[in-house]
Amino acid sequence: MTQKQRLKYSILIAVAVLAIMLGLTWLQTHNVITEQVYKYIAIGVALAVVVLNGILRRKVRP
Template identity: 70%
Template structure:
């Protein structure tokens, strides 16, 4: 994986996380999920993103 590929994937991940959070916020406002569930899902998404970022960082060739 090159630096430019990592940059593209990082931007894609950032946009995806933004969409997920906006969707969760909408679901919470609609009453479909509780605030506690929102927090758990948000934490899970953050942990997944950190793991993906670490894997991508290792795969970048200097």
């Protein structure tokens, strides 16, 4: 994986996380999910992004 590919994936991940968080916020404001569920899902998303970022960083070739 090149630096350019990693940048593309990083931007894609950032947009996906933004969409997920906005969706969760919408669900919470419409009383579909509770604040506790929102927190657990948000923590899960954050952990997934950290792991994915670590994987992408290791696959970059100079």
